[in-house]
Amino acid sequence: MKNTYQVDNVVTEVSSHGLTLERVYGYDFSIAIVTNFTQNHLDFHKIMDNYLQSKLLLFSKYLSRSSSAKAIINHDNPSYEHFINACPSKKTQNSFVANDIKTSLNGTKYIVLLPSGETRRIHLNIHGNFNVYNSLACIATCFTTYSHLLTLDQIIQSLENFQYVKGRFEFHIRHRPFSVVVDFTHTPDGLEKVLKCGRQILLESAENGRLIAVFGTSGRGDRSKKTIVWT
Structure with a gap:
């Protein structure tokens, strides 16, 4: 190739x-x-x-x-x-750890602890702890493999410049009387994490609000997970 x-x-x-x-x-x-x-x-x-x-x-x-x-x-x-x-x-074995994680309508903030003991603050435009894990994997990959090509500042800047993945906790309406989020989640664990993320956003916001979920289980794949989702 x-x-x-x-x-x-x-x-x-x-x-x-x-x-x-x-x-x-x-x-x-x-x-x-x-x-x-x-x-x-x-x-x-x-x-x-x-x-x-x-x-x-x-x-x-x-x-x-x-x-x-x-x-x-x-x-x-x-x-x-x-x-x-x-x-x-x-x-x-090297550890990359996220501390002080906070999710709001504007994204997710956390402090990354590097193997050297150095800490850096990161502000992602994407939401949820699951995306913190994804970003840590990116940092670990780039930091341990491509440090001769990329500085830590460049790695973090790239993450902070990233906007969103279509269909993955994607805001269609934001900062109005209500916000609307679309997510492709189709597993019990995925749905639980998306709902927890929505709840975290409500808790971090200054206003009291409600979390309303509209979801379906289409397709003829793994039917066992559909029972879990609906219960």
């Missing part, structure tokens, strides 16, 4: 289906990232353990054996130890 398309780096999202069916056979990932593991795709995997084992393949089978390879794993996720144990090498 480097010679054909003059591409030095490729970032790709790899599904559990793709890992199970070996759609990434022959890939040698230099960095593997996982931010969460919750119920999904049980129409394909049948049980959660099968789903977990498929996710672990990214680290146990497809992560490069090179000494420069890196695994970025969310320590707060209950399955953290499974992913750590799946890594081919565990030479060095």
Whole structure:
């Protein structure tokens, strides 16, 4: 790919289906990232353990054996130890920690603690703790792999310049008698996090307000999660 398309780096999202069916056979990932593991795709995997084992393949089978390879794993996720144990090498561990997290209508603020002990304040235009995890993964990846090309200021500035992902806690109406947010969430865990984010925004605002949820469960996929969502 480097010679054909003059591409030095490729970032790709790899599904559990793709890992199970070996759609990434022959890939040698230099960095593997996982931010969460919750119920999904049980129409394909049948049980959660099968789903977990498929996710672990990214680290146990497809992560490069090179000494420069890196695994970025969310320590707060209950399955953290499974992913750590799946890594081919565990030479060095560095922690990137978010403290003093606050979410409001204007975005999310937090203080990042780097492995060196240095702290920096960050203001994201996107909302929710789940996006704090995503941004920490970005910081960890860039800071540990591309520090010879990017300064910490450039990494943080890029995150702060990012506006939003369409359909992911996307505001369609803001700062009027009411705000309207659209989110593609389709799992029990995802819906819970979106509702908690909405509640956090209300708590941080100066006005008392109500959180009204309108949601559906379309499609013929994993029907077991639909029962959880509706209860």
